[in-house]
Amino acid sequence: MTTEHIVTSYEDELASLDSKIAQMGGLTETLVAQAFDALCKGDVASANNVILDDAKIDEFELEIEEQAVTMIARRQPMALDLRQIMVAIKITSDLERIGDLGKNIAKRVLSIHSESQPIQLMHGMKSMQDLALSQLKDVLDAYAERNTEKALAVWRGDEEIDAIYNSLFRELLTYMMEDPRNIGLCTHLLFCAKNLERIGDHTTNIAENVHYLVLGTNISEARPKGDNTSRMLINQDD
DSSP: OOOOOOOHHHHEEEHHHHHHHHHHHHHHHHHHHHHHHHHHHHHHHHHHHHHHHHHHHHHHHHHHHHHHHHHHHHHOOOOHHHHHHHHHHHHHHHHHHHHHHHHHHHHHHHHTTTTTOOHHHHHHHHHHHHHHHHHHHHHHHEEEEHHHHHHHHHHHHHHHHHHHHHHHHHHHHHHHHHHHGHHHHHHHHHHHHHHHHHHHHHHHHHHHHHHHHSSSSOOOOOOOOOOOOGOOOOOOTT
């Protein structure tokens, strides 16, 4: 996809939007990784830093939105240019929500930092976190490269995150049923797993917007939905 504008400053403004989204995306990736690291280590100080750093992501969102609104008012963009600006606003919103979900994980650390975490469960959580962050990095690359194939790969890959979440959901409920003393810890871990699953959903939103930006159409396939925890029943014998 190529764009050429007579006014060089307009090109600079569009490039500036992309640059700010790349910075915001990088900061969001770092925040989620630090939140999960704090969870694994029970590191309260690091968790508090994550909670404070989320404000930087919020500032990016405001800055990008203000720039986008100003560009629409001044340039009155059409077609591809308008899509680029509107998609930038949507991606910024998803990144802000991902930052909030990372902050939510950090907040859980303050409640369970002193408790011993089941090793097997944390391995599953780590796999989910690694995949969620890999998907986030890939979709930001897809946006920077205007690469629809890479965006579609991310979009389809969300099912794998959902599959890990389904497995963790079952394991966490089983731990709680086996010993009621696990309920407090496992409830917090369940919310952490749900936060990672939601990060996958927001990453999928970004992939859809990359597809729309490049081709001007929505993805024609039905969106993969792999989270079946709402229908899951756990028996004592499972």
